[in-house]
Amino acid sequence: MDEPRYTLSEVAAAADMQVGTLRSHLQRRHWRLDMAIGDSPAEIAGKAHLVTLRRALQVGVAAELMRQDVEPSRAFQAAWVFSDLADPLDTPGHMRETGMLFPSPALTLLIAYKGGPVASVIKRVDAKSRLDELRLPDPTDRRVITGGTFVWLNQVVPAIHHALEG
Numbered sequence: 001m002d003e004p005r006y007t008l009s010e011v012a013a014a015a016d017m018q019v020g021t022l023r024s025h026l027q028r029r030h031w032r033l034d035m036a037i038g039d040s041p042a043e044i045a046g047k048a049h050l051v052t053l054r055r056a057l058q059v060g061v062a063a064e065l066m067r068q069d070v071e072p073s074r075a076f077q078a079a080w081v082f083s084d085l086a087d088p089l090d091t092p093g094h095m096r097e098t099g100m101l102f103p104s105p106a107l108t109l110l111i112a113y114k115g116g117p118v119a120s121v122i123k124r125v126d127a128k129s130r131l132d133e134l135r136l137p138d139p140t141d142r143r144v145i146t147g148g149t150f151v152w153l154n155q156v157v158p159a160i161h162h163a164l165e166g
Contacts, residue, residue, distance in 0.1 A: 001099055004050035006164060011056045014163035015063035022059065030072040031062065053164070054099045058083040060160035061110065061151065068149045070112050078112035078119035082153060086121075096121070101157055108153040121153075 008026075012019040025031040051059075058079040065075035083099045101108040107124040 001053045004052055006051050006056050007048045011051060011059050014056060014160045015060040017063045025072055031076045054083050056164060057099055057160055061156055064151050064156050065112050065149060070149050081119040082110050082121050101153055110151045110153055111148045113148040
C-alpha cells in the first residue's frame, strides 16, 4: 500500500477526474500528495510523480466527495481520515487497518462533516442494520456540526482498485 507505483494520470483516471483538475488542486495546495511515506515527487523535470495506493485511494475518495459538493480541501482531509487514520472511537469494538474497508460483510461509510471535526469512518454491520452507532460530538465541544455527506466506501474503494489494477 505504501510503494510508489502510480502516475498522476493513472490516479486521475481511477478517480474519474481530469488530470489537469488533479494538478490544479496540487498547485493550489488544496491537496498535498507528499504526506505519506513512499510517495515520490518527480526528481527531474518531465519525470512522473509517483504515488502510493494509499494516496491514490485518498484522491479517489476525495473526488467522490467533491462530486457530492464537498469543498476540495475538506474533501481531501476527510478522505485522509479513511486512508491514513483508524480511530477506534469512530466504531467502538471494531478495528480496521488504515486505507482498508471493514471486513466483509460489514459496510464502511465515510461521513464528511460540515464544520467541527472533518470526518468519521463508520462500520455498518450489514445492509439491514441501522446507523445507530454514529459517533456524536461531545456536547461540550464548541465546534459545531451542521450536517455531513455520506459516502459508501464499499462502492468507491473497489472501483479505484479495479481501475488501477485493470
